[in-house]
Amino acid sequence: MRKIYILGAFACLFAACKPSVNITVPPTAGDADFRSYLAIGNSLTAGYADGSLYATGQLNSYPQRLYEQFAQIPAPYGAQGDFKQPLLASDNGYPAARMVLSMVYPCVGDSTLSPINLPGWTQDANDAKTVGGQINNIGVPGIRVADYPVVSYGALNPYAARFYHAPTTGTPQDELVYRVNNTHPTFFTMWLGANDVLGYATAGGQGDGSGNAAPAFTNFYNRNDITPTAVFDTAFKTAVTTAVSTGAKGALINIPDITTIPFFTTIPINGLTITRQTLADSLNAFYGNSINYKFQLGSNFFIVRDNLGNMRQAVAGELVLLTTPSDSLTCAGWGSFKPIPQQYVITTEELQNIRNATQRFNDIIKGEAFRRNLAYVDMYTYMGTLQSGITYNGIMYNAQYVSGGAFSLDGVHLTPRGYALVANKIIETINSYYHSTVSPVNVNKYNGVLFP
Numbered sequence: 001m002r003k004i005y006i007l008g009a010f011a012c013l014f015a016a017c018k019p020s021v022n023i024t025v026p027p028t029a030g031d032a033d034f035r036s037y038l039a040i041g042n043s044l045t046a047g048y049a050d051g052s053l054y055a056t057g058q059l060n061s062y063p064q065r066l067y068e069q070f071a072q073i074p075a076p077y078g079a080q081g082d083f084k085q086p087l088l089a090s091d092n093g094y095p096a097a098r099m100v101l102s103m104v105y106p107c108v109g110d111s112t113l114s115p116i117n118l119p120g121w122t123q124d125a126n127d128a129k130t131v132g133g134q135i136n137n138i139g140v141p142g143i144r145v146a147d148y149p150v151v152s153y154g155a156l157n158p159y160a161a162r163f164y165h166a167p168t169t170g171t172p173q174d175e176l177v178y179r180v181n182n183t184h185p186t187f188f189t190m191w192l193g194a195n196d197v198l199g200y201a202t203a204g205g206q207g208d209g210s211g212n213a214a215p216a217f218t219n220f221y222n223r224n225d226i227t228p229t230a231v232f233d234t235a236f237k238t239a240v241t242t243a244v245s246t247g248a249k250g251a252l253i254n255i256p257d258i259t260t261i262p263f264f265t266t267i268p269i270n271g272l273t274i275t276r277q278t279l280a281d282s283l284n285a286f287y288g289n290s291i292n293y294k295f296q297l298g299s300n301f302f303i304v305r306d307n308l309g310n311m312r313q314a315v316a317g318e319l320v321l322l323t324t325p326s327d328s329l330t331c332a333g334w335g336s337f338k339p340i341p342q343q344y345v346i347t348t349e350e351l352q353n354i355r356n357a358t359q360r361f362n363d364i365i366k367g368e369a370f371r372r373n374l375a376y377v378d379m380y381t382y383m384g385t386l387q388s389g390i391t392y393n394g395i396m397y398n399a400q401y402v403s404g405g406a407f408s409l410d411g412v413h414l415t416p417r418g419y420a421l422v423a424n425k426i427i428e429t430i431n432s433y434y435h436s437t438v439s440p441v442n443v444n445k446y447n448g449v450l451f452p
Contacts, residue, residue, distance in 0.1 A: 047139070065441045106327035132165075189250060198258055271320070303336060375429050
């Protein structure tokens with residue numbers, strides 16, 4: 001089973017960290033114009049966290065942090081007016097409960113600190129209400145670049161339905177045109193594309209990983225497939241064309257390496273720990289010569305089913321999903337006497353499909369940034385540095401589940417601190433490209449994972 005060790009997190013919370021000294025300069029716009037800011041993206045843009053969308057998460061989104069820093073720039077080029085998000089009414093979670101940490105007892109005599117759905121969750125009736133008027137953050141959880149040409153998309157995605165002006169008849173591309181024409185942005189950020197590979201990965205690579213999937217029906221591709229490159233290319237370029245149609249400047253943000261986030265790294269592939277020789281002997285007798293492996297004391301690779309349905313020993317580099325039931329690993333013999341089902345395992349072949357697609361999509365994003373004279377934010381490289389850790393004013397953040405401070409309880413999306421780190425990377429790139437001096441966010445003002 002997976003244990004969540006929280007000593008490091010408590011050390012971070014209670015250690016007397018001496019902040020570093022920063023030399024500040026007056027905020028200026030440089031060659032940019034931040035008067036009207038539009039954020040375009042998916043769940044990461046919306047402020048999704050802990051497996052759901054909720055009001056506090058939205059208010060801690062990276063676009064909210066960016067707007068606050070843009071607003072510090074004096075007139076005439078600083079952000080003006082309000083930054084409107086399609087805010088929910090509660091912190092319950094929409095359309096399902098958000099996660100919280102709690103002690104759980106997966107089997108007799110064992111306990112662990114683990115995420116659970118918010119106890120007593122009920123749907124707040126006001127959360128489902130349509131939000132009208134000005135919207136500056138049009139991030140939609142779950143949306144892919146492949147979805148931008150899909151008619152009636154709002155009928156398929158409840159997050160879009162909350163604020164799309166024509167949810168049952170229009171496309172996300174139509175919505176983007178509508179918002180651009182109504183907000184007349186002078187600056188925008190666009191962070192799209194992660195879901196075009198993430199659905200395949202979170203489904204355990206069970207879809208079409210070739211990048212040549214056929215549509216399930218008109219213009220709509222299976223969410224468990226990797227988006228075909230040609231589809232991504234056309235839809236992404238069309239969206240950028242719309243975003244710059246008012247003469248706006250902006251920043252295109254690339255796709256991180258999703259295989260390095262806690263959703264895929266928390267349960268180690270060699271997480272079968274054997275502490276008794278009798279158990280090793282039992283497993284060796286059970287499998288005999290059916291697998292080319294001898295179990296031993298200490299760490300062992302899990303027994304898995306691969307994408308061909310074959311039972312085998314996992315190999316180094318393969319991944320086990322965070323959604324693998326912990327009680328099955330602990331109490332039901334998954335990974336030892338029973339193989340972990342293939343929908344919870346990313347094999348080396350599937351891993352390569354994910355990384356190849358990410359590279360193809362990032363090449364398209366980078367090419368558009370160059371062609372349109374837009375800032376290009378290399379979030380792929382930046383998020384990769386979380387593996388070794390990022391220090392901000394004396395506090396270390398890394399990609400460890402729960403204790404790392406950057407990732408929320410779903411293992412994919414960020415905490416308020418994580419979103420602040422992302423905002424600072426975007427600000428750093430904007431300042432470099434547009435010769436501006438937008439002030440950085442004080443990351444340590446915001447929460448990581450909240451403990452019970």
